[in-house]
Amino acid sequence: MEIQPLPPLPVSHALLEQYRVRTRPHKQAALVGGHRMRRKGQSLEFYEYRPYLPGDDVRHVDWRASTRFGGQDDLLVKSFHAEEHMSLAVSIDTRETMRLPHFMPKLLTALWLAEAITRIALRSDDYVVLHRLFGSGGNALVPLKGTSGLPRIRPALNRLASATIQDETLNLNGLDRYLPPTSVWLIITDFYFDMEHQARKLANRIAHAQDGWRWVILLDLDAWPFEKNYLGTGSRRIEGPGTETEEQDRLLNITDLTLKDIETRIQTHKQQFHQWVTRGAYDHDHWQWPTSETNPKNFFRHHFGTDRTLQRMFMRGSA
Amino acid sequence: MIWFFIILLGVMVALHMARPRFERRVVSGARFFLHLPRVRENRSRLRWGRPPVSLLFFLRVSVMALFLGALVIGAFRFSGGEEVRPGVWLLVDTSAGMTVKQEGGTRMEAARKAAGDVLDEIRDARRGRRVCFNLSAFDMERRDLVTAGDIHAVQRALAQLKPRPLGTDLSGLRRLVKRLAQQGDMAPAGAGKNSCPITHVAVISETPAPDWVLEVDFPRIIWKDISRKVSNTGFTALRAVRNPLTGSVAEVAVEITRFGSPVGKVNLEITRPRESPVLQAPLQAAGETILKAVFRPSEPGLYRLRLSPGGAYAYDDTATIRVEEATVIPVDWRLPDRAWLSRLGWKHEPENALLRITSGFDSEPGPPVLVVGGGYGTAGKHRDGGKEIRDFVEDSPLLADVSLDVAESLGIRGLPADDFPAGFTPLLRGMDGGVWLASCEEPLAAYVPGLPTGGEDAAGRFSATVFFNALRWLLKTRPLPPLYTLTAPHEPEPSENRIVLHPGEGNTWREPRSVGEVGNLESGGTARSDAPQWPLLLAAALVVFLIERLLSTASNTPRRQRQ
Numbered sequence: 016m017e018i019q020p021l022p023p024l025p026v027s028h029a030l031l032e033q034y035r036v037r038t039r040p041h042k043q044a045a046l047v048g049g050h051r052m053r054r055k056g057q058s059l060e061f062y063e064y065r066p067y068l069p070g071d072d073v074r075h076v077d078w079r080a081s082t083r084f085g086g087q088d089d090l091l092v093k094s095f096h097a098e099e100h101m102s103l104a105v106s107i108d109t110r111e112t113m114r115l116p117h118f119m120p121k122l123l124t125a126l127w128l129a130e131a132i133t134r135i136a137l138r139s140d141d142y143v144v145l146h147r148l149f150g151s152g153g154n155a156l157v158p159l160k161g162t163s164g165l166p167r168i169r170p171a172l173n174r175l176a177s178a179t180i181q182d183e184t185l186n187l188n189g190l191d192r193y194l195p196p197t198s199v200w201l202i203i204t205d206f207y208f209d210m211e212h213q214a215r216k217l218a219n220r221i222a223h224a225q226d227g228w229r230w231v232i233l234l235d236l237d238a239w240p241f242e243k244n245y246l247g248t249g250s251r252r253i254e255g256p257g258t259e260t261e262e263q264d265r266l267l268n269i270t271d272l273t274l275k276d277i278e279t280r281i282q283t284h285k286q287q288f289h290q291w292v293t294r295g296a297y298d299h300d301h302w303q304w305p306t307s308e309t310n311p312k313n314f315f316r317h318h319f320g321t322d323r324t325l326q327r328m329f330m331r332g333s334a
Numbered sequence: 335m336i337w338f339f340i341i342l343l344g345v346m347v348a349l350h351m352a353r354p355r356f357e358r359r360v361v362s363g364a365r366f367f368l369h370l371p372r373v374r375e376n377r378s379r380l381r382w383g384r385p386p387v388s389l390l391f392f393l394r395v396s397v398m399a400l401f402l403g404a405l406v407i408g409a410f411r412f413s414g415g416e417e418v419r420p421g422v423w424l425l426v427d428t429s430a431g432m433t434v435k436q437e438g439g440t441r442m443e444a445a446r447k448a449a450g451d452v453l454d455e456i457r458d459a460r461r462g463r464r465v466c467f468n469l470s471a472f473d474m475e476r477r478d479l480v481t482a483g484d485i486h487a488v489q490r491a492l493a494q495l496k497p498r499p500l501g502t503d504l505s506g507l508r509r510l511v512k513r514l515a516q517q518g519d520m521a522p523a524g525a526g527k528n529s530c531p532i533t534h535v536a537v538i539s540e541t542p543a544p545d546w547v548l549e550v551d552f553p554r555i556i557w558k559d560i561s562r563k564v565s566n567t568g569f570t571a572l573r574a575v576r577n578p579l580t581g582s583v584a585e586v587a588v589e590i591t592r593f594g595s596p597v598g599k600v601n602l603e604i605t606r607p608r609e610s611p612v613l614q615a616p617l618q619a620a621g622e623t624i625l626k627a628v629f630r631p632s633e634p635g636l637y638r639l640r641l642s643p644g645g646a647y648a649y650d651d652t653a654t655i656r657v658e659e660a661t662v663i664p665v666d667w668r669l670p671d672r673a674w675l676s677r678l679g680w681k682h683e684p685e686n687a688l689l690r691i692t693s694g695f696d697s698e699p700g701p702p703v704l705v706v707g708g709g710y711g712t713a714g715k716h717r718d719g720g721k722e723i724r725d726f727v728e729d730s731p732l733l734a735d736v737s738l739d740v741a742e743s744l745g746i747r748g749l750p751a752d753d754f755p756a757g758f759t760p761l762l763r764g765m766d767g768g769v770w771l772a773s774c775e776e777p778l779a780a781y782v783p784g785l786p787t788g789g790e791d792a793a794g795r796f797s798a799t800v801f802f803n804a805l806r807w808l809l810k811t812r813p814l815p816p817l818y819t820l821t822a823p824h825e826p827e828p829s830e831n832r833i834v835l836h837p838g839e840g841n842t843w844r845e846p847r848s849v850g851e852v853g854n855l856e857s858g859g860t861a862r863s864d865a866p867q868w869p870l871l872l873a874a875a876l877v878v879f880l881i882e883r884l885l886s887t888a889s890n891t892p893r894r895q896r897q
Contacts, residue, residue, distance in 0.1 A: 115362035117889070207362060242361040244387070250373065252356040255364025265364075266356045268373045280366045307387065 018123050024130050025312035031134050064091040066192045068142050068160040103136050104193050105129045106146040108204035109178050111256040119311040121236040125203040126172045127315050137164045144193040145171050150178035155186045185213040203234045206285045218291030231297035238304040243274050300324045393882035400875035404868040421466045421532040427539035429473040431839040432497035435646045436562045442497045444560040445538045449492050452536045455852040466530035473500040475823040482530035498826050501836025514553050542847035556850035565594030566842040568650025574817050578806040581814045582660030590625040593843035601642050607635025631657040650840035655817040656831040666690040688812050695755050702778035702808040709784030721764040730761045732803045740792040746770045746783050780804040
């Protein structure tokens with residue numbers, strides 16, 4: 016299935032309208048994953064400076080602090096305890112592994128999920144930054160705020176997805192400013208990283224993010240069940256990301272034992288990453304592909320409607 | 335054809351198994367396979383792979399299933415698995431009429447030539463198709479000479495074909511055509527490679543094509559009447575005129591028929607048993623084309639009859655008849671008065687009796703029975719002074735030449751109708767209801783008032799007439815030796831009085847009638863033939879295969895991300 020342009024979201028906007036971001040008081044942080052959320056209140060107690068996001072009230076821009084502490088193009092805004100706004104960063108893995116399997120690419124699901132979450136958050140007047148996790152070229156960050164950001168979601172996702180797929184350089188530049196304490200960081204990936212180079216770096220960043228009461232959610236898009244059935248047993252010529260440097264004809268004899276071995280290796284690979292990242296304050300979600308081709312829209316609707324972490328993040332409002 | 339597909343299948347399997355097929359798979363987790371050892375490229379795959387269950391897999395399975403289905407159907411119904419090849423059944427007339435001379439040869443020679451022409455036409459019309467042949471000779475029976483053979487076998491058998499001194503029976507031909515029409519152009523199941531489904535029937539005969547041939551759509555009939563009108567004169571009937579009581583041949587009536595133009599004055603020569611000619615019996619015209627003669631055999635034995643000049647057909651120029659000795663009729667005479675037994679020259683031999691003469695009715699099985707009443711009495715003594723006739727059966731043979739006026743004057747004492755057993759029909763009754771004459775068809779029996787009186791008066795004549803009428807009627811069913819017999823398939827050669835005088839064989843002046851042509855050997859008509867199924871299955875397999883290849887090619891085409 017084609018990714019670009021991004022097909023329409025399978026979940027209707029009306030359905031998304033029924034979701035809203037629920038913020039919880041600090042004392043209830045343990046119930047929502049251990050990170051502190053802010054509640055809208057009556058007080059205007061200053062809390063901290065944060066980067067300006069399009070849509071912010073310009074009266075809250077602290078010009079003096081901006082010239083003193085901000086970067087050349089950064090404006091700092093005062094934030095107060097009374098604010099309810101959540102900061103949400105959605106990091107999307109756009110590498111070549113995410114563009115497979117062909118019938119239902121993992122990246123398609125990731126983009127749809129990013130769009131759905133962003134729409135809900137922006138309806139609640141929250142901050143969302145869309146982030147391309149890999150690829151050094153271009154602008155990997157697209158900040159959005161409030162309902163004015165709604166029309167910019169799809170163009171932003173299309174632009175992020177159009178990065179050079181062979182570039183597997185981890186790109187975390189500038190993300191820190193969009194991850195203030197108590198923010199939510201959703202990382203959508205398949206974890207098929209090159210462990211020697213990029214994975215360690217990402218794991219360290221994720222681990223660090225959990226400090227400061229940030230809620231990190233790792234969503235694992237697992238297409239192995241389908242690819243295992245797709246491979247079958249017999250003589251195969253395996254192609255895919257990570258084999259480009261190998262000889263052209265990678266001829267293998269696949270047996271059931273081989274598939275079991277590969278499955279174990281993948282699990283070990285992922286477990287290794289989780290061991291690096293865990294600080295006890297992140298959630299790990301798992302969306303597993305079916306063993307045979309299915310309708311991508313039905314697949315997304317099912318998982319979006321039943322994912323517990325998303326349900327915890329959003330609450331369906333009464334009609 | 336099936337071997338071609340089997341060999342093709344074997345070659346495909348060999349190619350498939352010999353060359354390793356490494357199906358290309360693009361997976362996102364390809365990097366996890368880097369540690370696996372690669373296989374050597376020349377190693378052939380000798381194990382069954384577990385293909386992924388996908389649309390392409392089912393399409394491939396469908397192709398194989400359709401392909402195998404076409405092979406299986408072709409193997410079991412192979413008459414539908416290849417083109418319907420023509421099958422020709424050649425039937426050649428070998429009856430006595432094929433010896434007729436015409437156009438410098440015989441009709442048999444003309445038949446061989448006509449059959450050869452038909453074979454040549456078939457060879458020209460077959461257009462490379464194989465044609466199978468059956469060859470049969472027919473006269474009064476059908477003899478199959480070649481079955482599912484080729485043209486050369488038919489030609490060899492034709493060269494040896496000879497006519498037989500037998501008649502012609504076309505009913506067997508008609509039954510054969512009906513059976514072929516029911517079979518259609520398919521060989522019966524399990525018939526094997528030697529079967530020859532018949533699509534065409536070619537009849538070579540000196541008999542004109544009958545009307546029923548025109549009503550047959552399948553198989554296609556080609557009827558070649560090779561006869562030409564030639565003149566002939568020959569015996570057409572020999573009948574014995576016999577003494578009805580003794581069965582001896584009193585006279586022989588000879589009928590001679592001329593077909594076509596007169597061949598000159600016809601003479602009949604009869605040679606009696608001691609070989610000296612009896613006479614050259616005068617022939618009398620009995621119409622434009624029929625001559626008759628009668629002669630009285632003076633002694634028992636074989637009489638040879640010869641016509642001269644004959645005609646184109648030789649078998650009807652001579653005939654031999656046997657005149658049997660007059661035999662004494664054995665009877666079962668149960669009347670006390672045996673005068674007439676002696677007078678008739680019969681012998682009382684109950685165990686071989688051809689007739690029973692008795693005075694009463696009984697149900698004893700046996701030969702025909704003549705029941706004789708009490709008699710006519712003597713004049714003036716027992717007569718009742720005459721009685722009027724109440725009714726009579728006018729056309730009864732027992733009343734032939736009977737004077738009813740005399741009957742009324744005799745005062746016959748009839749029997750009450752109730753005295754007759756069931757089955758008797760009164761033939762002559764008096765006004766008092768008494769039955770004077772009666773007969774019964776089953777069992778054969780007759781009643782007369784009495785034995786002939788023997789007088790010269792009316793009573794004598796009446797009593798004798800009814801008595802002998804009854805005897806003639808009762809004795810008509812007894813077997814009598816025929817003057818001659820005809821040759822038959824089990825005895826095809828003439829011998830003594832077994833002659834070749836089959837009806838119609840000497841008629842050499844019929845208008846020839848041929849129908850049908852070989853044409854292009856298309857069976858056509860309303861043949862029952864099922865359309866072959868295997869080409870449809872094969873076509874479906876090819877279509878599915880094409881779809882599978884297109885989808886497989888499309889799915890294997892590497893995707894390139896747009897920059």
